[in-house]
Amino acid sequence: MSNQKKLLIFLGGTILTIVTLFVLVQIAGVGYFQNISILAGITLIATLGVAILTGYTGLFTIGHAGFMAMGGYLAAILVKEYHVPFILALMGGGIFAGFTSFIIGYPAFRSRLRGDYFAIATLGFAEAIRLLLNNVRAIGPIKLGGSFGYMDIPSLNVLCWEWLGSDGWNGVIVVLLFAVGTLVMTHMFVKSQYGKNCIAVCQDEVAAQMMGVDLMRTKMLALFISAFFAGVAGALMAFYYGYLTPGFFMITRSSDLLAGVVFGGMQSLIGPTITSIVLVAVPEVLRGINEYRLIAYGLFFVIVMIFRPQGLLGYVEMNFDFVRQLWRREPAKATGK
Amino acid sequence: MDLFIQQLINGVSIGAIYSLLAVGYALVYSVYNFTNWAFDGFMAFGAFMGFTAIASMSMPFWAAATVSMILTIVLSVGVEKLAYQPLRVRKAPRLFMMISAMGVNLAIVNTINKLYTGTLRRFPIPDSWTQTITIGQASIGQMDIVAAIIAFILLAILWIFLYKTKWGLGVRASSIDILTSSLMGINNNAVAFIIFATTGVLSSVAGVFFGIKYAVYPLMGGPVTIKAMIASIVGGLGSLPAAVVGSMILGVLETMVSGYISSSYRDLFAFAFLIVILLFFPNGLMGKETGEKL
Amino acid sequence: MGIQEPTTNKILELRNLTIDFGGVRAVNDLSLSIAPGEFIGLIGPNGAGKTTVFNLITNAYQATSGDILFEGKSVRGVTPDKICRMGISRTFQNIRLFPHMTVYENVELGLHAQPHYSLFESFVRLPRASRAEREARQKAHELLEMVNLEQHANAVAGSLPYGLQRRLEIARAVAADPKILLLDEPAAGMNEDECNDLVRLIRQIHESKKFTIIMIEHHMAVVMDLCKDHRIYVLTLGSLLTYGGPAEIQSNPQVIKAYLGEKKDGRNKRVS
Numbered sequence: 001m002s003n004q005k006k007l008l009i010f011l012g013g014t015i016l017t018i019v020t021l022f023v024l025v026q027i028a029g030v031g032y033f034q035n036i037s038i039l040a041g042i043t044l045i046a047t048l049g050v051a052i053l054t055g056y057t058g059l060f061t062i063g064h065a066g067f068m069a070m071g072g073y074l075a076a077i078l079v080k081e082y083h084v085p086f087i088l089a090l091m092g093g094g095i096f097a098g099f100t101s102f103i104i105g106y107p108a109f110r111s112r113l114r115g116d117y118f119a120i121a122t123l124g125f126a127e128a129i130r131l132l133l134n135n136v137r138a139i140g141p142i143k144l145g146g147s148f149g150y151m152d153i154p155s156l157n158v159l160c161w162e163w164l165g166s167d168g169w170n171g172v173i174v175v176l177l178f179a180v181g182t183l184v185m186t187h188m189f190v191k192s193q194y195g196k197n198c199i200a201v202c203q204d205e206v207a208a209q210m211m212g213v214d215l216m217r218t219k220m221l222a223l224f225i226s227a228f229f230a231g232v233a234g235a236l237m238a239f240y241y242g243y244l245t246p247g248f249f250m251i252t253r254s255s256d257l258l259a260g261v262v263f264g265g266m267q268s269l270i271g272p273t274i275t276s277i278v279l280v281a282v283p284e285v286l287r288g289i290n291e292y293r294l295i296a297y298g299l300f301f302v303i304v305m306i307f308r309p310q311g312l313l314g315y316v317e318m319n320f321d322f323v324r325q326l327w328r329r330e331p332a333k334a335t336g337k
Numbered sequence: 338m339d340l341f342i343q344q345l346i347n348g349v350s351i352g353a354i355y356s357l358l359a360v361g362y363a364l365v366y367s368v369y370n371f372t373n374w375a376f377d378g379f380m381a382f383g384a385f386m387g388f389t390a391i392a393s394m395s396m397p398f399w400a401a402a403t404v405s406m407i408l409t410i411v412l413s414v415g416v417e418k419l420a421y422q423p424l425r426v427r428k429a430p431r432l433f434m435m436i437s438a439m440g441v442n443l444a445i446v447n448t449i450n451k452l453y454t455g456t457l458r459r460f461p462i463p464d465s466w467t468q469t470i471t472i473g474q475a476s477i478g479q480m481d482i483v484a485a486i487i488a489f490i491l492l493a494i495l496w497i498f499l500y501k502t503k504w505g506l507g508v509r510a511s512s513i514d515i516l517t518s519s520l521m522g523i524n525n526n527a528v529a530f531i532i533f534a535t536t537g538v539l540s541s542v543a544g545v546f547f548g549i550k551y552a553v554y555p556l557m558g559g560p561v562t563i564k565a566m567i568a569s570i571v572g573g574l575g576s577l578p579a580a581v582v583g584s585m586i587l588g589v590l591e592t593m594v595s596g597y598i599s600s601s602y603r604d605l606f607a608f609a610f611l612i613v614i615l616l617f618f619p620n621g622l623m624g625k626e627t628g629e630k631l
Numbered sequence: 632m633g634i635q636e637p638t639t640n641k642i643l644e645l646r647n648l649t650i651d652f653g654g655v656r657a658v659n660d661l662s663l664s665i666a667p668g669e670f671i672g673l674i675g676p677n678g679a680g681k682t683t684v685f686n687l688i689t690n691a692y693q694a695t696s697g698d699i700l701f702e703g704k705s706v707r708g709v710t711p712d713k714i715c716r717m718g719i720s721r722t723f724q725n726i727r728l729f730p731h732m733t734v735y736e737n738v739e740l741g742l743h744a745q746p747h748y749s750l751f752e753s754f755v756r757l758p759r760a761s762r763a764e765r766e767a768r769q770k771a772h773e774l775l776e777m778v779n780l781e782q783h784a785n786a787v788a789g790s791l792p793y794g795l796q797r798r799l800e801i802a803r804a805v806a807a808d809p810k811i812l813l814l815d816e817p818a819a820g821m822n823e824d825e826c827n828d829l830v831r832l833i834r835q836i837h838e839s840k841k842f843t844i845i846m847i848e849h850h851m852a853v854v855m856d857l858c859k860d861h862r863i864y865v866l867t868l869g870s871l872l873t874y875g876g877p878a879e880i881q882s883n884p885q886v887i888k889a890y891l892g893e894k895k896d897g898r899n900k901r902v903s
Contacts, residue, residue, distance in 0.1 A: 060435045107615035116372045116574065119435060120566045121611065127563060128608035135601045192760070193743050193767075194750055200729055200740050207727035210689060212715035212744025212807055221750070251559070255443060262436055267731070294447040301440020302420045305433045315731065 003326050034172050038156070038240050040280040041172075041179035042233045047260035047276040048186045048269065049229030054258065055266045055314075056190055057222040058202030063104075063122030064230045065253035066129040069246070071097040071231020073133070073144070076153045076238040081142055086159040090178075090235045097231025098224045105223045109216050126254060133246040149245035156239045175236055182229055186269055189225065190317075198222050199267060230257075252294060259297045262304060265314030275312055343475035344596040345589060350481035352588020353488035354543050358565035359572075359580035360492065361539040364532055367512040367575040369425065371434040372566070375416055376540050377558035378445030383409040383541025384460070384548035384557060385449055391461045398462060406541045413537030416441050417529055450555040460548035484546040491542060492581065495535065499577070504531060512575075560604055564591075567611045573621030582623065634862055634876040637666035641703070642843050643811055648687060648697035657683045659869040660697070667810070670837055671845045672858040674880075675866035676890055681847045682724050684866070685813050689714050689721055701811075716744045718810035722800045722817060724847075730789030734780055734799055737788050739771040741806025771806065778802040778832060794825050798832070805836060812836075814846040818853045830856050855881065865889065 025033045046068060053059050075093030078084040084092065104125050108118040137146045144150050156171030165173055189195045197218045200208035209215050238244050260279060265271030283290045304311060358376065365373040386408045390401035420437050462480075469476040499505035504527075510518040511528045519525045547561060564587060572583025587607060595603040614622065641664045648661040658680045665671055673681050686692045688699060690711050699706050706714060720741070729737050748760040775781045778798045783791065788799060797817055804812055817833065818826050830853055837844055837857075848854045854863060855877040863880045865872040867889040873880070880886055 054432075058430070058432050060432055060439075062439060103612060107612050107619070111615065111619035116366070116431075116435075117570060117615065119372060120563070120570060121615075124563050124567060124608040124611055127560065128605050131601075131604050192750075193746065193748070193764075196736070196740060197743060199732065203729040203731055204727055206691075207723070207729065208740070209710075209712045210691070210715060210721060210723075210727075211741055211803065212712050212720075213740075214710075214712045255439070258436075258439070291451060295444050295451065298440045298442065298444030298447065301443065302437045305429070305437040305440070306420075306423045309429065309433055 007326060031168070034168050036281055037172050038175045038236075040277045041175035042236050042240065043256065043260070043276050043280050044179045044273060045182045045236070046230045046233035047257050047264075047272050048182050049226035049233075050257045051261045051264070051269060051272045052186055052189065052195075052198070052229075053222050053226035055261045055264075055268065055272065056195065056202060057198040057219060058266075059219065059222065060119040061122040061226070062119065062251065062254045062258060063124075063126035064226065064257050065249040065251070066122075066126035067097040067101065067227040067230035068234030068237065068253065069126075069129050069133060069244075069249040070100050070227075070234070072234030072238040072244050072248075073150065074231075075235030076150060076244055077142060079159070079239070080153050086239075090232055093235035094228040094231040097234070098228040101223045101227035102220065105220045109219045122254075123251075126249070126251065130246045130249055133249075145245075147246060149243050149247075151243045153238050153242050153244065155242045156236075159239055171240065175240075178232065178236065182232075183269065183273065186225075186229075190269065194218070194221060202267070255294065255297060259301070261311075262301055263311050265311030265316065266309070267315045268311075268313050268317065270316060271311055271313030339472070339474035340596065342472065343477060344592050346475075346477050347481060347596075348589030348592035349585065350485040350588075351592060352585035353485040354546055355561070355565050355568050355584035355588050356492060356581045357488050357539040357543045358562055359569040359584045360495065360577050361536040362562075362566055363569045363575060363577050363580040364508075364512075365536060366569070367577070368508070368515060368528070368532055369421070369434070371431045372438065373536065374435065374438040375413075375420075375441040375445065376536055377562040378442045378449075379409055379413055379537060379540035380544035380547070380558040380562065381446060381449055381555055382412055383537075383544035384553045385453060385544075385555075386541070387545045388458060388460055388548060388553050392458075402542075402545055405545060406538055409541035409544075410534045410537035412445075413533045413540070414530055417533040422529065446555055446558065453555060455555055457552040457554045458548075460545070460553050462549055478550075480546075480549055484550070487542065488546075491539065495577075508532065564604075564607045567607050571611060571614045571621055573623040576623060579621060579623040583621070634879075636664045636862070636874075638664075640666055642667040642701070643688070643845075644700040644703075645684075645688075646698045646700065648684075648699065649695050650683065650687060650692060651695045657869050658687065658694075661866075661869075661871055663864060663871065663874070665811075665843060665845070667843055668841055669843055670858055670861045671843070672854045672861070672863035672877075673845060673847045673866065674849070674851075674854055674863060675872070678868070679866040680869040681866055682815055683869075685721060685815055685845075685847065688813065689719060712744075715807055715809075718808075719813065720804045720807040720809035720811070721813035722797075722804050722815050724815045724819070726793075726796050726800055728788040728796055728800060728803070730787070732788055733785050734788055734791065735771055735775065735784040737799055738774050738802050738806050739767055741774075741803040742767050742770055742808075744807045774802045774806050777805075777836070793820060797821075797829075801832070801836070805840065809842055811843045811845065814844060814848075816847055816849060818848055818850045821850070826850055826853055829853065833857060851881075 021033070046064060049067075050061060050064055053061055071093030074096045075089040078089040078092055079086060104118070104121040108121045111117055133144070134147045136144055138144055156174065157168050160170040160174045162170055190198075197208065197213045198221075200211070200213055201215060201218050205215060208218075234249075237248065241248075256279065257276075260272045260276035263271075263279070264273070264275035283293055289296075358380065361376055362373060365371070365376075383405045387401045387405035390396040390404050391398065396404065420441050421434060424434050424437055466480055468479050470479060470482070471477075497505075499509055507518065507523040508528055508531060510521070510523060511525070515525065515528075518528075543561070544558070547557060551557070565584065568583035568587045569580040570583070571587065572579030572581070587610065590610065591603055591606050594606045643665045645661055645663050648658055649656065650658045661684065673684065675681055683692065687694050690706065690709055694707065701714075701717060701719065706717070709717070729740065732740070748757075748763050772781065772784070775784055778801060780795060780799055780802065783795065788796065791799065797819075801814070801817060804814075814833070818829050821829060833844070833846075834857060846854070846857065858877055861876070862874050863877060864874040865880060865883075865886050872885060872889055873883060875883070
C-alpha cells in the first residue's frame with residue numbers, strides 16, 4: 001500500500017472517529033459518553049496487557065480478572081485507608097498484581113509440558129482470588145466486606161486534579177492519558193529486543209532457546225507486564241465505580257479481555273485496541289443484545305479460529321514510518337521492523 | 338475417628354467423580370495435546386438434560402440418565418467435528434485450539450444460562466435415595482456411595498476397553514503419536530469419535546451426580562472441572578492412571594480440609610495444592626518429561 | 632589442528648559421553664577433542680546418533696553419564712540458552728525458523744543472545760537503546776548480504792523455498808556470534824549446484840569468521856571438500872567407529888561396511 005494511501009486512510013479514519021464521537025455525544029448525552037470513554041480506557045489498558053502475554057508470547061490466559069482484582073483492591077485500600085496519593089496507589093496496585101503473577105508463573109513455566117499448565121493455573125488463580133475475596137470480611141481494621149463489597153472508595157472525580165476539567169471530565173482525561181500511555185509503552189516493548197524475544201518464544205520456543213533466549217525470563221517478564229497493566233486497570237475501575245465487589249472479577253471479565261485479543265488479532269496492538277473499544281461501546285449502545293454477548297463471543301472464538309485466526313489486524317503493527325517518509329519525500333521502502 | 342471415616346469416604350466419593358472428569362480431560366489431552374475447556378459445558382449440559390427429562394417430561398431416573406448420556410455424546414462429538422477437527426487437520430497451534438475450546442464452552446454455558454436462568458435447582462430424585470447410612474457417629478450419604486461405585490465401574494470399563502480391545506489399542510497408539518498411527522491404518526475419525534463420545538459419557542455422569550449432590554445451575558461445571566484439571570496435572574498430565582490418582586488425592590485432601598479446617602476455603606485449597614505440587618514435582622507426581630524431537 | 636586430536640588448547644571435549652532413552656543407548660561412551668578453528672565432520676549412517684550428539688552438546692538432552700567440556704569447563708547442567716550465550720550455536724536437521732517472522736527478523740533474533748540494553752531503557756527509548764538497535768540492524772543486513780538473502784529481507788520466512796530457508800538458518804546461527812557453530816545436515820535435499828554454492832558459503836564463513844565448525848552431513852562430496860586438512864569422525868549405532876582425515880576415512884573398509892552393510896551373495900550368504 002502506498003504511503004499516500006496510508007496517510008489518507010489514517011486521516012480519514014481519524015476524522016470519521018471524531019465525527020462519530022461528536023454525534024454520539026449529541027444523541028446520548030455527555031455523561032453517557034464519559035462513562036463509555038472511561039470504561040473503554042480501562043478495558044483497553046488491561047487488554048493491551050493480555051495482548052502482550054497471549055498475542056505476542058502465545059500464552060493463553062483466562063485469569064487476568066484476578067490481577068485486576070489484586071490491583072484494584074490494593075489501590076483502593078491504599079487511598080481510602082492510608083491516604084496514599086492517587087498515582088502512587090495506581091502504580092502500587094499494578095506492581096502488587098505483577099508480583100502476584102510470580103506465584104503462578106514460576107511453577108507453571110518450569111515444567112517441560114508447555115502451555116496448558118499455565119492456562120489452567122490462570123483459571124485456578126482467578127477463581128481462588130475471587131473466592132478469597134468473597135470470604136474475607138476484614139483484614140484487621142480494614143473492612144473488605146467479603147461478597148458485599150468494599151465500599152466508599154474515593155471517586156475519580158475527587159482524586160484527579162480539578163484543573164483538568166469539571167463535571168467529571170478530569171476523570172475521563174486521566175483515564176485516557178493512562179490508556180494512551182499504556183499504548184505507547186506496550187508499543188515500545190514489542191519493538192524492543194525483549195518484545196522480539198516474546199515473539200520468538202511464541203513461534204518456536206525450542207529454536208528460541210537454542211538461539212540464546214532465556215525462556216523462563218521472557219515468559220515471566222511478559223506475564224509481569226500483563227499483570228501490571230491489569231492491576232492498574234483494576235485500580236482505575238475501583239476509583240471509577242467507587243466500590244469493589246468480587247463479582248466484578250468473574251471469568252466473564254477475563255473472557256472479555258481475551259476476546260479483545262482474539263478478535264483484534266495476534267501479534268498486534270492496533271487490532272486489540274480497536275476491538276476492545278468497539279466491544280465496550282457496542283453493548284452499551286445496544287443494551288438489548290447484552291444477554292447474548294457471551295454466547296456470541298463463544299461462537300465467534302470458534303469461527304475466528306477456523307476462518308481467520310489472525311483476527312482483525314493480526315501481525316499488523318502500528319507504524320508511522322509512512323508519515324516520516326512522506327515528510328522527507330523518501331520512496332516507500334519496506335523497512336525491517 | 339468416625340468423623341475421619343466419614344470425611345474419608347466422602348473424599349473418596351468426590352474423588353471418584355473428579356476422576357471421571359479428569360480422565361476425560363487427560364484422554365483428550367494425551368491424544369490431541371490441548372485442553373478441552375468445553376467439558377465444563379458438557380457437564381452442565383448433561384446435568385440439565387437429565388433434569389429436564391425428569392422434571393419436564395417425567396421420565397424415570399435411569400431413562401433420564403441414559404437420555405442425558407446420549408445427548409451429551411451427540412454434543413461432544415458434534416463439537417469435535419465442528420470446532421476442533423477443522424483446526425486439527427491443518428495442524429493449528431495448540432493456542433488456537435484452546436481458544437476454540439474456550440469459545441465452545443462460553444457458548445454452551447451461556448446458552449444454558451439464557452434458556453434456564455441461573456437459579457439453583459434441585460435434581461429431582463426420590464427422597465428415599467437421599468437417605469444416609471450411619472456407622473457409629475459417621476453418616477454417609479447413600480448417593481455418595483452409589484456415585485463412587487458407578488464411577489469406578491465406568492473407569493473399569495474404560496480401562497478394559499483401552500487395554501483389552503483392539504479399538505482401545507488404536508486409541509492408545511494415537512495418544513503416543515497420532516500421525517504414525519494413522520499411517521499404520523488406524524482410522525483417525527473413529528478415534529476422535531471414540532474419545533469424544535467417552536468424554537460425553539463421563540461428563541454427563543459427573544454432571545448428573547454433581548447435580549444430585551449439590552445443585553443444578555449453568556455455572557456448575559466451572560469449579561469442578563478446574564479441580565479435575567488440577568488433579569490431572571498433579572498426577573501427571575497426559576496419563577490416565579495419574580489422573581485417577583491425582584483426583585483421589587485431591588478429593589480426599591480437600592474433604593479433610595473442609596471438614597477439619599473450614600469449608601469456605603475448600604476450593605482455594607485445590608489451587609494452593611496445584612502450586613505446591615508443581616513447585617516440587619514440575620511434571621506432576623507420576624509425570625514423565627516428553628521432549629520434542631529436535 | 633589437522634588429523635591428530637589436540638592434546639592441549641581444546642575448545643570442545645567430550646569425555647565418555649553416554650545417553651540412554653529408556654532401553655535404547657543412543658550415544659555410547661563417546662570421546663573426542665577439538666581445537667579452536669577446526670572444521671570437523673561428523674558422519675555415519677542414519678540413526679547413528681549424530682544429531683543426538685549435537686543435542687547433548689547444546690544440552691537439549693541431558694547426558695546419562697560422561698562430560699562435556701567447553702573451553703576446559705564442564706557445561707553439563709547449563710541451560711541451552713546459556714550455552715548459546717557462552718558461544719555454541721546451531722542449525723537444525725528439520726529447519727526451525729520462526730515461520731511468521733521476516734527473513735530479516737529471523738537473523739536479527741540471532742543477535743539477541745546478549746542483551747544490549749535494559750528493560751527500562753526499552754520503554755523510554757534512551758539514546759543507548761536506539762543506537763544498539765541501529766547497530767543490530769546493520770549487522771543483520773551484513774549477514775543477509777553474506778548469505779545472499781538481502782533481497783528477500785522482508786519476505787516471510789515460512790514462504791521461502793527450501794534452499795533459501797537453509798541459508799537463512801545458517802545466517803541466524805552465525806548472527807549469534809558463536810565460538811563453535813554446529814551445522815546439522817546443511818546440504819540435505821540439495822542438488823549438485825546448490826551443494827557447490829553451499830560449500831562456497833560455508834568455507835567463506837569459516838575463513839572470515841575463523842570459528843570452529845562441526846558439521847553433520849550425508850553428502851560425502853561436501854564433507855570431503857570442507858574437511859580437507861581436518862578430521863572427520865564416524866559414528867555408528869551411537870559409538871565412535873574411527874576418525875581421521877578425508878582420504879583415510881574414504882578408504883577405510885570398516886567405514887564402507889558401516890554405510891553399505893556387508894556384501895552378500897545371491898543366496899544371502901555372507902561373502903568374505
